[in-house]
Amino acid sequence: MITHTEAIIFKSVDYQESSKIVTAFTHEHGKIALMVRGVKKPKSKFSGLIEIGNILDVVYYYKSSRSVQILSEASYAVKNKNLRADFEKMATMTSAIELISQLLHDNEINKPLFDFSKNLLCWLDSAQLHPPKVFPYIQIRLAELTGIGLQLEVNPQKDETNYLNLESGLITNKQVSSHSYKLTPKQFRFIKIALMAKSSKLFEINFDTGELKQLINYLDRYLKYHVEGLKARKSDAIFEQILQE
Numbered sequence: 001m002i003t004h005t006e007a008i009i010f011k012s013v014d015y016q017e018s019s020k021i022v023t024a025f026t027h028e029h030g031k032i033a034l035m036v037r038g039v040k041k042p043k044s045k046f047s048g049l050i051e052i053g054n055i056l057d058v059v060y061y062y063k064s065s066r067s068v069q070i071l072s073e074a075s076y077a078v079k080n081k082n083l084r085a086d087f088e089k090m091a092t093m094t095s096a097i098e099l100i101s102q103l104l105h106d107n108e109i110n111k112p113l114f115d116f117s118k119n120l121l122c123w124l125d126s127a128q129l130h131p132p133k134v135f136p137y138i139q140i141r142l143a144e145l146t147g148i149g150l151q152l153e154v155n156p157q158k159d160e161t162n163y164l165n166l167e168s169g170l171i172t173n174k175q176v177s178s179h180s181y182k183l184t185p186k187q188f189r190f191i192k193i194a195l196m197a198k199s200s201k202l203f204e205i206n207f208d209t210g211e212l213k214q215l216i217n218y219l220d221r222y223l224k225y226h227v228e229g230l231k232a233r234k235s236d237a238i239f240e241q242i243l244q245e
Contacts, residue, residue, distance in 0.1 A: 003028050006077050007058045008117055010101045012050050014040070021068060022050055023101065025117060026058070030109040031101065034060060034071040049074050053083055053093050055118055078118070080125035089124055092131035095239040096120065096138050102230055103146050103223075113145045132212060132239070133203050139219040140194045143169075148226040152195055162188040164218055166225045171195075179225070184208070187215045 005028035012022045018040045025031050039046040049056060059073035083089050100117055104110065124134060143149050150164070153172045163172055166179040171191060175182070183191070186205050193202040207215075224230045233239075 001062045002059065003062045004057075004059050005029070006114075006118070007034075007056050008097075008114070008121070009050060009052055009054045009056065010097055011052065012036075018044075020050060022071070024056075024058070025100070025104065025114060027111060027114050028109075029062060030107050031104045032062075032107060033068045034058075035068050036071045036074075046071070046074055049076070051084075053080070053097055053121055055080070055121060078122055080121055082125045083121070086131075088131040091235070091239045092135055093121065093124055094235040095135065095233050096124075098233045098235045099138070099142065099223075102233075103142060103227060110145070113142075116141060116145060129203050132216075133205075133207075135239075136190060136212070136215050136219055137194050137202065139216065139223065140191065143219075143223060143226075146227070148223075150191065150195060150222070152192060164191075164222065166222055169222065169226075181218045181221075183215075183218075184211055186211055187218075190215065 003026075005026050007024040007026040010023040010025055010031070012020045015021045015035070019035065019037045020039050022034045022036055023031065024034050036046050036050055038044050039050055041047075054076070055078040056074045057077040058071060060069045060071045062069055083093050097117075100113070104113070120134075120138065124131065127134070140150060148169060150169045150171060153170055160173040162183045163175050163180040164183055165172060165176050166181075167177060170176075171183070171188070186207055190202050190205050193199055
């Protein structure tokens, strides 16, 4: 079946002398592998297109019995110009892409997650903010989109001590188990706004030294608790460099 759809490039590996095998998140078939023949040749029509985070308009022949599909055409669906020109945006984007890829099974169609991923890349490209602040919001939204979203207890008060409980996903003012993490007031405010308002005001929160990194770590632990096989991100070696605040 000839398929024309949008795709987000997740990963690419060299194959033989001139080709690559690409992991792509497609709107039509979910996460699939695509063979891109001749992409490493100087005059390839795919030159410059097969890069992590690129949003492409693609054509391939899909056969469900085949593990790798053949890419025949590709062009930019959206051309984000700033993601690779800005080191912090690039690092944040790469870690986000790796997390999204791990949360998806092969051939799993998830159109809400595709739309979120596409909109995220476009927004991150144009946003004027410290990119790492976006990452805990990404984690919270991905938890929601994969059915393990966090929840606030009834009427939590900002002046109370609040906890993130790993087993239940509840944000409470009591430590209900040994798998609970105490949140600072700023961490709690960030989560509360992300869950209740989804407002850009959460990016105006000025974390104290180490608070942002700690919040990302808590949310990673939550995701790993609920998603079997979730691994540490290889791209975090770079991302860690911009979390020193």
